Amino acid sequence: MTLLPWLVTAWLLAVGLYGIVTSRNYVHLIGCVSVVQSATYVLLLAAGFRWGAGPPIFYDHPPGTPAVDPVVQALVLTDIVIGAVVTAMLLALALQIHKRTGTLDPERLRPLHR
Amino acid sequence: MSPRLRLFLFAAACLCLVPAVISVARHMPMFGDHPMPYGDAINALAPVQRHVSNMISAVNFDYRGFDTLGEEFMLLCAVTGTVVLLRGTRGEQLSARPGIVPGQPILLRSPAAVLICRIFAPAIVLFGIYVVLHAMTTPGGGFQGGVIIASGFVLLFVGEGYEVWRRMVRSPVLAACEGLGATTYALCGFASMLAGHPFLQNFLPFGTLRDVFSGGLMQIQNAGIAFAVAGGFGTVLLEFLEETRAIKPDDAGPGDGT
Numbered sequence: 001m002t003l004l005p006w007l008v009t010a011w012l013l014a015v016g017l018y019g020i021v022t023s024r025n026y027v028h029l030i031g032c033v034s035v036v037q038s039a040t041y042v043l044l045l046a047a048g049f050r051w052g053a054g055p056p057i058f059y060d061h062p063p064g065t066p067a068v069d070p071v072v073q074a075l076v077l078t079d080i081v082i083g084a085v086v087t088a089m090l091l092a093l094a095l096q097i098h099k100r101t102g103t104l105d106p107e108r109l110r111p112l113h114r
Numbered sequence: 115m116s117p118r119l120r121l122f123l124f125a126a127a128c129l130c131l132v133p134a135v136i137s138v139a140r141h142m143p144m145f146g147d148h149p150m151p152y153g154d155a156i157n158a159l160a161p162v163q164r165h166v167s168n169m170i171s172a173v174n175f176d177y178r179g180f181d182t183l184g185e186e187f188m189l190l191c192a193v194t195g196t197v198v199l200l201r202g203t204r205g206e207q208l209s210a211r212p213g214i215v216p217g218q219p220i221l222l223r224s225p226a227a228v229l230i231c232r233i234f235a236p237a238i239v240l241f242g243i244y245v246v247l248h249a250m251t252t253p254g255g256g257f258q259g260g261v262i263i264a265s266g267f268v269l270l271f272v273g274e275g276y277e278v279w280r281r282m283v284r285s286p287v288l289a290a291c292e293g294l295g296a297t298t299y300a301l302c303g304f305a306s307m308l309a310g311h312p313f314l315q316n317f318l319p320f321g322t323l324r325d326v327f328s329g330g331l332m333q334i335q336n337a338g339i340a341f342a343v344a345g346g347f348g349t350v351l352l353e354f355l356e357e358t359r360a361i362k363p364d365d366a367g368p369g370d371g372t
Contacts, residue, residue, distance in 0.1 A: 002146075006139035014128060021124045022117065048153060051146040056157055056169035059252050059324055063161035069153030070169035074178060077170060078185045081257045081343060085192040088350045092199040095357060107117065 005046030012039035026094040026104045030087060037083050041076050048072035165320035166250040166329045174255065175332040175339075179314040182335075183299055186342060190296050193346040200353040223275070231273020239266035246340040250329040256336045260343025267348050271355065285352055291345025298338030302331055 012035060019032030048069030054061060056070035098104050160172040174182050239262075246259030271279040303314040311317050318330035327333060 002144055003139050005145055006142050007135075010135045010139065018124065021120055046145060047143075048150065049146045050150065055253070056153070057253055058157075058161055058167040058169070063167075063323075064158070067153075067157050067169070069150045070156055070173050071152050071178075074170045074173040077255075077257055078174065078182065081261065082185055082188050082192065084261075085189055085196070085346060085350060088354070089192045089196045089199065092196045092353075096199055096202075 005042065005049075009039050009043040009046070012036070012042060024105050024107065026097065026106065027091070029106065030090045030094065033090070034083065034087055037079075041079065044072040044076050044079075161323055164316065164329060164332070165323045165325075166332065167324050168250055168252065168255070170253075171249045171255045171329070171332065171336065174257075175249075175329075175335045176314075176316050179335065180303075182339070183303065183314070186296050186299050186339065189342060189346050190292065193292060193349055196350050197353055200357055223273070228273050231269050235266050235269040235273060238269060239263050242266060242344070246336065247326060249336045250332060251324055251326060256339030257343055260340045260345075261347055263340070263344040264347030264351060267351060271351075276355070279355075283348065283352060285349070288345045288348040288352060291341045292349060293342075293345075295338045295340070295342030295345060298341070299335050302335050302338065306331065 016032045016034075016036030016039065019035065020029055023029040023032060048071070050066065050068050053066040053068045056067040056073065058065070058067070094104060097109070101109060103109065156169055156173060156177060160166060160169055160177070164172050164176055166172050242259045242262035242265075244259075245254035245262055246256055249255035249259070267279075267283055270282060274282070306315040306317050307313055309317050314331075316329075316331040318334075320330045321328035329336075
């Protein structure tokens with residue numbers, strides 16, 4: 001049970017990398033990059049978890065009650081937002097590749113010549 | 115390299131790494147039951163030092179504020195990259211003109227869908243503003259609220275259709291939100307330097323705990339982040355939607371950047 005979060009992290013990383021290695025479509029590949037990234041979310045949130053503790057927001061329970069680690073949650077929060085726009089940028093790249101070469105298959109893609 | 119060989123190499127590498135991963139997992143700290151000195155220090159100190167009840171906002175905007183400035187500019191760079199990549203082949207001056215995709219008829223939306231979107235789009239934008247404003251007290255903040263506001267823009271598009279959407283959501287306004295939001299955050303840092311403190315030192319009065327306007331300088335940083343995130347996500351959405359229409363032949367004037 002205590003091993004589970006770390007193994008889930010490793011599994012997410014592995015399936016994401018498997019998808020990247022075998023990908024035949026850039027949109028699929030970008031999805032796999034997001035899966036690899038979500039492994040870091042699981043790792044960070046699991047590292048900050050604590051049994052029997054509440055959220056690190058002391059609005060309806062007073063400061064001093066046990067709470068989970070807010071530092072990793074702040075890291076994950078900004079990570080998700082940045083990850084979303086970076087995914088958008090990668091998708092824009094894929095769109096331009098499709099416009100120029102007519103394919104999204106990494107295997108069929110050759111260096112661009114102008 | 116053939117796909118088969120690559121897959122074989124990947125499987126071999128994974129097999130080599132499995133014992134290492136298991137060994138690391140076994141030696142990780144006990145899940146949910148290990149000391150967290152930084153988190154505990156912030157949980158203990160932030161309500162007293164900064165008078166805010168949302169520790170995550172306190173970490174993001176105050177204790178790790180300089181780091182968030184870097185993330186803010188990463189967001190700006192990613193959005194700029196997206197816009198440059200998408201506009202590069204399309205030309206800039208065309209992006210302000212709404213158009214239709216030839217060969218794709220505009221389907222009539224059902225009145226129920228339009229009504230639901232008209233009710234929920236403003237409600238979602240309002241909810242986003244609520245989440246932004248309550249950054250220092252309850253779960254939320256500029257990052258989350260900005261994304262919620264931008265998702266309200268999508269609902270506007272779903273309900274009103276492309277042309278009306280383009281008249282309501284202006285590209286320069288979104289760009290100004292993005293840029294000014296990021297600038298506000300940076301200027302907060304310089305403002306505290308002008309007041310004779312270190313960069314991003316929280317020098318404004320902190321207010322009272324559990325009050326919406328507690329947190330001092332964090333409020334301004336939070337508003338900057340909210341504008342930047344809403345503007346950035348809105349810009350990305352707009353550029354991708356703009357991409358769905360083909361350029362009309364008479365659109366392609368000189369200097370369209372191709």
